[in-house]
Amino acid sequence: MANEDLRTAQAGKNDEFYTQYHDIEVEMNAYLEYNPDVFRDKTVLLPCDDPEWSNFTKYFAAKFDALGLKKLISTSYAPECKKMVLGGLFSEYEQSSPQFDADKSKTHGKIFILDSDITGDGHIDIDDLHWEYLNGDGDFRSDEVTMLRDEADIIVTNPPFSLFREFLA
Template identity: 65%
Template sequence: MANTNLTAAKKAKNDEFYTQYHDIEKEINAYLDYNPNVFKGKTILLPCDDPEWSNFTKFFAQNFERFGLKKLISTSYAVDSKLYKNGYQVTMFEESAPQYDSKKTRKKGKIFTLTRDISGDGKIDVDDLEWNYLKGDGDFNSPEVKTLRNEADIIITNPPFSLFRDFLKWIREADKQFVIIGNMNAITYKEVFPLIKENKMWLGNGFHAGNAFFATPFAEEYGEGVYYPETGLVKFRNVCWFTTIDHGKRHQPLQLMSMTDNLKFHKKLKGQEAYDRYANFDAIEVPFTDAIPSDFKGAMGVPISFLDKYNPDQFEILGSSRTLGVPISQIAEKGTYMQGGPRFYIPNDDGTYRRMYDRIVIKHKKPVK
């Protein structure tokens, strides 16, 4: 259900999802644990944000000095560019500011910056944020936000799910480091997978137990199991962090059993005499990450969720089911398989072929003994 609702949100462009403070804290701390100076002297840009409500802005502003930041920049879209604009109310924070303009507040985006102690309390934190209106509506593709992008060292945000491809391209045009949230299925995009394969982007530390909770103005539009009335939040399971910043989890080796032991002891493989093999590509099917055999020397097809445990020192990514394999139509008779995009197929005993979900193809990096 979560995947269905997230897909619906993308299509409808209901992209106002606000990340929880503790999720941001958990993710950023993973990078700091690996490298305490990762943000020192850096300018961080938080685009596609809403500084008055966003936990990204609050988190980095509150930790400005601890992280040793040089500058924090946060920008938001104009109210009139949002789907829930008719329910918008000016906050006291904005209305009481000397630069408040009743005409600009709906038409213009806003920019918040943090560089110095303006409150006079001897520290730099959220109370020292300075803000003004942007010249335009705050679209990340606008020239003024591109200028801010070019100034920044690291870009961190939860971009609109419907614009993930465009946003990633926007970041890479300027060759910036980043930490962004996206749909797990983005791994299969032709714009994304090559970056992961070439070790130019990877998954972050991740959400607790794989559950991402967001606040959204559209929360009540989601069904049971996604919308939680007691908290007012929505939960998605297929959401992850994408990043170019290293963290310790990425270098933890997977503890694996041999092929024989997996077939004998793995609860979900017990009863199988052997691992299945694909009909249209020379690799074995490994349906669960923890079922990867430690002693298999060839290619293995694994679920895309494997990337959450992927250690580049332990495994090599060869490709995916969308880029490898012979078209099933070349080796199977019509009517014996389910048609669709490029996929791997497993032969059944009755002469038909079972189409698999997207798979990533890997092999052990170090020689298997």
């Protein structure tokens, strides 16, 4: 059944779905069983629809210290640039940030970065994420995201099946 859903999404170029946290955890545990240091001192890039809702971002932010990451970068795609817009409201987290701009939030992608203990609690975790707007819409094919891709040691994503080859180019 699952493969059937994926084939249908690929054929219809309907790639909008979120990977479940549990599925990410199971997959990452397989890598960690093979090599417990696979992520140690690495920069991980997570191109996604929205880092704030992405289970990839939540997983890697929650496990930042345990994985020994050097840096986590998660990017988003501007809502107005999506073929299918999910929701339309800004989150409380986004609205409460000093850099919030309602117009930019519609047309610009965002970058979430995790690389230091901002809160001063001795741990690097999701509470230490900071974000800003990208210059462009956050499309993974943009020069801006390509530069981030080149900076990363590891890219973890669920890219649109219909555009997967373009992501690797």
